[in-house]
Amino acid sequence: MNNSIRFYVFGALMIGLASGCTNKAVELHNGIWRGTLTTDSTVDIPFNFEVYDSLGKKQVAFLNGRERLNINDVTETPDSVFISTPLYEGEIRALKSTEGLVGTWIKHLPGKTITMPFSAEANQNYRFVKTADTGQVNVTGRWSVQFYKGMDTTFAVGEFEQSGSQVTGSFLTTTGDYRFLSGVIDRNTFMVSAFSGSNPMLFTADITDQDNLLNGKLYAGPGTVMRWSARRDEDAMLPDAYKIAGLKSGNDRISFRFNDLDGNAVSLDDKRFQDKVVIVQFMGSWCPNCMDETAFLAPFYDQYKTKGVEVIGLAYERYKEPEKAKAAVLHLKDRFQVHYPLLLTGYTNDKGQVEESIPALDNFSAFPTTIIIDKSGAVYKIHTGFNGPATGKHYTDFVQEFKHEIDSLLAQ
Incomplete structure (x- = not known):
């Protein structure tokens, strides 16, 4: 879906919901919300955020593992919510509905604007699944990782901690890390994601045995999809x-x-x-x-x-x-x-x-x-x-x- 179509859909949604659902719309309740951003390939990138009051004003904190990124530029009207992240030159524009929030994440770049459909549900602190099956493998430890883009291969190191079904960690590369990732192990599926106002990311992979993560997919932003795989290796290291x-x-x-x-x-x-x-x-x-x-x-x-x-x-x-x-x-x-x-x-x-x-x-x-x-x-x-x-x-x-x-x- 190109940008002009996305804005048309968002505008139509604004008109339709504002005219028919305003009286039934939910409030911007304090507490943990579950949000999703939908890629061009209709894959949802889930994340969590907290709504809270500070000095009588609504604020939002994006939650990723141990990271809590507070955003104080939140505007609420009777039927809409606007969350601005000026540091990332992005914003969320959403309508209140009986289901929660629905709208668009918008990121402004020189010469273009990228968008992704956004929705969120209040009082939901799970990220991927409400009840996860921890499976037979614990992924805690260090992993040698390969990212594949066309014919090119990029090496990285993955480090994860698993407690029950919950997983946190990151991928380290020669140019930096993928920051705070948070997710779950559900049966034989590895799933972690991150969103803090910019660069939404989702990593999935099949846990084939104690030492291998295969058929990995990285979804980044609206359109990037990259393959990856990982092998457990406590001695994996990056170049100096x-x-x-x-x-x-x-x-x-x-x-x-x-x-x-x-x-x-x-x-x-x-x-x-x-x-x-x-x-x-x-x-x-x-x-x-x-x-x-x-x-x-x-x-x-x-x-x-x-x-x-x-x-x-x-x-x-x-x-x-x-x-x-x-x-x-x-x-x-x-x-x-x-x-x-x-x-x-x-x-x-x-x-x-x-x-x-x-x-x-x-x-x-x-x-x-x-x-x-x-x-x-x-x-x-x-x-x-x-x-x-x-x-x-x-x-x-x-x-x-x-x-x-x-x-x-x-x-x-």
Whole structure:
């Protein structure tokens, strides 16, 4: 279904329900709701959210495993509900009905808008099935994963915890993780999903035996479908994140000059960064893994700025228009209380444009990428991707190692 048809259907639905069902419509009840987004192939991606009151106003929290993402931009009318997620440039527009909520999830992208049918039912805290059969296999542990897209294969590591029939975990890749996934084991079927206002995802697979997940399907957004499989492997590892990107031969440092959000030019040559350990974050407000990294770097900077550490965020946005890019980055800055400078590079999130903007870079492959610069101004290490809190011990180990690296550079 193309976008124009989706909006036509949504408009017709609005008119029909508003004219005939308003008096019978349910309220936006506080409590746990079960929502679904329907793909182009009519597969439902389920998720849960909580409606609650804060200072006399309705708010929503998307629930995925241990993650709780609070959204305070909720508007309710007698017959409709509007949930806006400005950080993700998305929104849910829904009508109240006797069954709950029905409407559309809308995501705004440069040059296009994507939509998916949305529905939700109140007082339902299950995600996939009300009563699941745990089956004979427990998937807790580490898995070697292959994703197949056409003739290309991508390697990942899956880590899951199962309690009863409930499963949480994530997939780790060289560019970052799939964040918080939550679901169930029902007999011989593995099912996990995630939605926090952006990037709806559903993973399914057949549990063929104790050590294999086969016939896997990944549904992402309205139209992406990818095959995958997994084999239990407690020794599965990703390539070293510090050995993916580098500098071109003959270079030992990077340089740039971009404007901050107030229009002031900022360069590594500025006095503020001299004789300091500097962390340069390549990021974008559109990037969920970048948000996880920003959530780590913001308090890290507040803790370390008096010790001789500076952080600079280089924003590569989807929009070339300066005002649109600035508005998107401001949302991220406010959301995570970022006190280090965020610079508008004027380049988009095309990886080729990143190397164009910083010619010394070689093999830049992912957002986020983080460069650590020592006190002399030389590049010390380059870290590709970011595996956030959803990866559990991997995240805590990274935080510990990162702080150890910075402390060692400060001591030199």
